[in-house]
Amino acid sequence: MHNGVKNLRKLLWFSCGFSAAALLFVCGAAAVLTALLLIGAAALLFLRGAAQLRRRALAVFLGAALAFGWCAGYRALLVPAPDEIPKEATAFSAVITEPMRRIGTRRSAEAKVLWDGGSAPCLLYFPGDTQELFPGDRVRGIASLRAAEGWSEYLLARGTFLTGNVREITEVVPQTALSVRQLPVCAARMLRQSIRDCFPEDGIPFFLALVTGDRSELSFEAQNRLSVCGLYHTISLSGMHVSVLSGFIAMLCGRQRKLAAILGLPAVWLFTLLSGAASGTVRAAVMQTVLLTAPLLKREYDSPTALAAALLLIVLQNPWAIAGVGTQMSFLATAGIFLLCAPLTQRLTPEKWKEGRRFAPLRYVISTTVFSLSATAVTQPLSVMCFGMGSLAALPVNILCIWAITLAFAGGILTALLGLVFPAAAVVAATGLDLLRLWTDAVTGFFSALPFPALYGETPFLLAWLCFAEMLLPMLLLLRPKRTTAFACAALTFALCFGFTLAEKSRGYFTMLDVGQGQSLLWHDDDRTAVIDCGGSGEESGEIAARALLSDGVRQVDALILTHFDRDHTEGIAQLMERLRIEKLYIPYEAEDEAVVKLAAERGIPVSVVKEHCELFDGAITLMPPTSGKTDNSGGLSVLASAAGCDILVTGDLPVREENALLKREKLPDLEVLVAGHHGSADATGARLLGALRPELVWISVGENSYGHPAPEMLSRVRAVGGKAAATIDNKTMTIRW
Numbered sequence: 001m002h003n004g005v006k007n008l009r010k011l012l013w014f015s016c017g018f019s020a021a022a023l024l025f026v027c028g029a030a031a032v033l034t035a036l037l038l039i040g041a042a043a044l045l046f047l048r049g050a051a052q053l054r055r056r057a058l059a060v061f062l063g064a065a066l067a068f069g070w071c072a073g074y075r076a077l078l079v080p081a082p083d084e085i086p087k088e089a090t091a092f093s094a095v096i097t098e099p100m101r102r103i104g105t106r107r108s109a110e111a112k113v114l115w116d117g118g119s120a121p122c123l124l125y126f127p128g129d130t131q132e133l134f135p136g137d138r139v140r141g142i143a144s145l146r147a148a149e150g151w152s153e154y155l156l157a158r159g160t161f162l163t164g165n166v167r168e169i170t171e172v173v174p175q176t177a178l179s180v181r182q183l184p185v186c187a188a189r190m191l192r193q194s195i196r197d198c199f200p201e202d203g204i205p206f207f208l209a210l211v212t213g214d215r216s217e218l219s220f221e222a223q224n225r226l227s228v229c230g231l232y233h234t235i236s237l238s239g240m241h242v243s244v245l246s247g248f249i250a251m252l253c254g255r256q257r258k259l260a261a262i263l264g265l266p267a268v269w270l271f272t273l274l275s276g277a278a279s280g281t282v283r284a285a286v287m288q289t290v291l292l293t294a295p296l297l298k299r300e301y302d303s304p305t306a307l308a309a310a311l312l313l314i315v316l317q318n319p320w321a322i323a324g325v326g327t328q329m330s331f332l333a334t335a336g337i338f339l340l341c342a343p344l345t346q347r348l349t350p351e352k353w354k355e356g357r358r359f360a361p362l363r364y365v366i367s368t369t370v371f372s373l374s375a376t377a378v379t380q381p382l383s384v385m386c387f388g389m390g391s392l393a394a395l396p397v398n399i400l401c402i403w404a405i406t407l408a409f410a411g412g413i414l415t416a417l418l419g420l421v422f423p424a425a426a427v428v429a430a431t432g433l434d435l436l437r438l439w440t441d442a443v444t445g446f447f448s449a450l451p452f453p454a455l456y457g458e459t460p461f462l463l464a465w466l467c468f469a470e471m472l473l474p475m476l477l478l479l480r481p482k483r484t485t486a487f488a489c490a491a492l493t494f495a496l497c498f499g500f501t502l503a504e505k506s507r508g509y510f511t512m513l514d515v516g517q518g519q520s521l522l523w524h525d526d527d528r529t530a531v532i533d534c535g536g537s538g539e540e541s542g543e544i545a546a547r548a549l550l551s552d553g554v555r556q557v558d559a560l561i562l563t564h565f566d567r568d569h570t571e572g573i574a575q576l577m578e579r580l581r582i583e584k585l586y587i588p589y590e591a592e593d594e595a596v597v598k599l600a601a602e603r604g605i606p607v608s609v610v611k612e613h614c615e616l617f618d619g620a621i622t623l624m625p626p627t628s629g630k631t632d633n634s635g636g637l638s639v640l641a642s643a644a645g646c647d648i649l650v651t652g653d654l655p656v657r658e659e660n661a662l663l664k665r666e667k668l669p670d671l672e673v674l675v676a677g678h679h680g681s682a683d684a685t686g687a688r689l690l691g692a693l694r695p696e697l698v699w700i701s702v703g704e705n706s707y708g709h710p711a712p713e714m715l716s717r718v719r720a721v722g723g724k725a726a727a728t729i730d731n732k733t734m735t736i737r738w
Contacts, residue, residue: 017063157324230394542572563652680710
């Protein structure tokens with residue numbers, strides 16, 4: 001190793017110590033960090049042996065010690081303490097810093113908020129009918145503020161330390177003069193408008209997501225299809241786009257690092273400006289700048305040191321960034337690209353293909369495929385941990401599509417810029433580029449429809465094997481160990497993981513899925529499957545249900561049962577129908593105008609209105625008709641499911657009065673599980689129902705809400721009959737197996 005590289009490695013160890021200590025600090029392990037620093041100090045005093053080892057240990061220790069002080073000072077000076085945040089709604093003034101976004105029925109915008117006694121970056125939630133606010137606008141009003149710490153690592157990683165619900169807006173002062181600070185936002189707005197003007201209507205959501213990272217117009221089904229096929233990383237994180245752009249330029253320049261830097265640095269920062277200079281994109285741009293600058297400064301280049309130094313700069317700007325999934329994914333993707341891409345491309349490209357224009361397309365396909373797989377191989381474990389999914393279709397889909405997506409990304413940027421000057425020419429170019437989007441849609445549509453395109457969190461052993469296999473593949477290609485040994489190792493680990501998965505498999509189960517403020521229940525016994533309600537966090541609730549069933553090998557739902565038609569019980573049904581075959585839909589009353597019923601008719605799914613007792617699966621499930629003729633919560637049906645001596649009752653959102661009517665009409669058994677009515681509200685799961693049925697467990701499907709669910713009165717009633725309450729907001733998905 002050259003002396004220059006040796007000197008750079010001191011920076012590597014210092015940066016690693018600093019970043020590791022910052023991660024411990026922001027994750028709430030300050031006591032652990034203090035103990036480690038004391039142990040490190042003692043170890044340095046008594047460390048004997050190689051001087052190199054001592055120098056490395058000293059660099060790590062100094063980095064960790066400085067990080068401790070830096071993080072503590074940052075929190076004390078910039079992060080509001082709990083006692084500084086008003087307990088009640090308070091008057092505030094704010095300067096909007098990023099464009100507004102729509103979240104469900106509300107709108108949100110990031111802002112710099114000031115109140116009597118403090119100020120901090122804040123994510124403000126506005127009513128859905130609030131007028132459009134732009135960066136630079138000043139807002140005054142009344143809001144309830146709370147700390148984001150402990151609530152959202154995503155917000156903390158962006159340097160946003162508060163959230164606020166705006167109760168009233170008293171004044172809006174529009175931005176009158178364009179400031180330098182607002183240039184990135186204006187540039188991003190122009191780029192998005194150019195994409196809308198140039199590209200075909202069907203392709204606009206795809207190219208907006210691909211070029212700018214704005215996924216708001218991309219349908220959930222399209223996002224999910226890309227995710228299942230292992231391509232979502234191409235649009236999922238704005239910071240990832242910077243890595244893709246820089247890596248693409250480096251790939252085209254080959255070993256000419258100076259040329260890659262000369263082209264890459266302006267390209268990276270131009271893209272960062274045009275995409276709005278969001279915090280994630282800026283962090284990734286800083287990382288790429290550090291990586292690309294070394295050749296221009298004529299310094300020894302060492303990829304691990306450059307990566308570690310880039311992370312150090314990001315942590316200095318905001319220590320909480322290191323705990324964000326976006327930062328971690330961008331860092332790992334960049335590491336994979338810079339450490340694996342070049343040697344893998346060299347190894348996989350046959351000698352006769354390395355020269356000549358004739359083989360240029362083949363070299364391009366190999367390079368782009370290796371480029372994507374290099375990023376995926378190192379990010380897959382983190383992706384599995386955070387999102388609970390690993391794609392089996394990723395390898396063939398990457399080979400078939402990543403070359404097209406890379407061309408579409410680069411071409412999309414150029415076309416959008418061209419549209420600002422020569423709109424007619426840009427429309428022609430966009431029409432040609434849209435063919436790449438159609439190809440990607442066709443491939444992902446085909447592979448996502450296969451029986452097992454992905455593995456999900458319900459099969460943790462197989463997911464662990466997939467991570468192992470994906471990390472083994474580049475090692476196998478680079479190191480070239482004996483192939484029989486590598487394949488035998490992979491086969492043995494697969495057999496073990498598959499065996500553990502089968503050992504955990506049960507005959508049947510009843511599951512309450514964690515879908516936020518909604519409800520989705522699964523019942524499965526032998527080869528019979530029922531889904532009771534499917535709503536919650538938008539279409540995602542349908543995907544959550546589908547993944548849970550697909551993980552168990554279930555591809556058909558025999559009975560889809562709706563207690564009533566509220567959105568928080570039905571919002572995910574379209575996605576569920578997209579992913580699995582539905583044999584029959586059961587509803588509480590005639591409702592031809594309901595979207596769910598129309599969707600069932602379009603798909604040819606039989607619909608049955610439950611007007612009298614209906615027994616399914618040889619009496620294992622009993623559907624009880626509504627106790628009133630109303631078409632609201634009071635008119636919902638109830639479900640009694642039984643298997644292996646376990647009785648479970650679901651009443652939907654029935655209020656106490658209708659629960660009492662149900663008790664009077666039906667002969668119900670003592671229960672093992674009662675699903676709390678109306679997400680644990682005070683006006684459901686009444687004392688008479690609990691006293692008559694004496695449930696051992698009361699499950700509550702509830703998420704973050706402003707309704708006070710689960711209500712203390714309801715929980716007291718459960719305790720009074722000796723029952724135990726458990727909510728998804730605390731326990732996540734809950735399952736009983738038999």
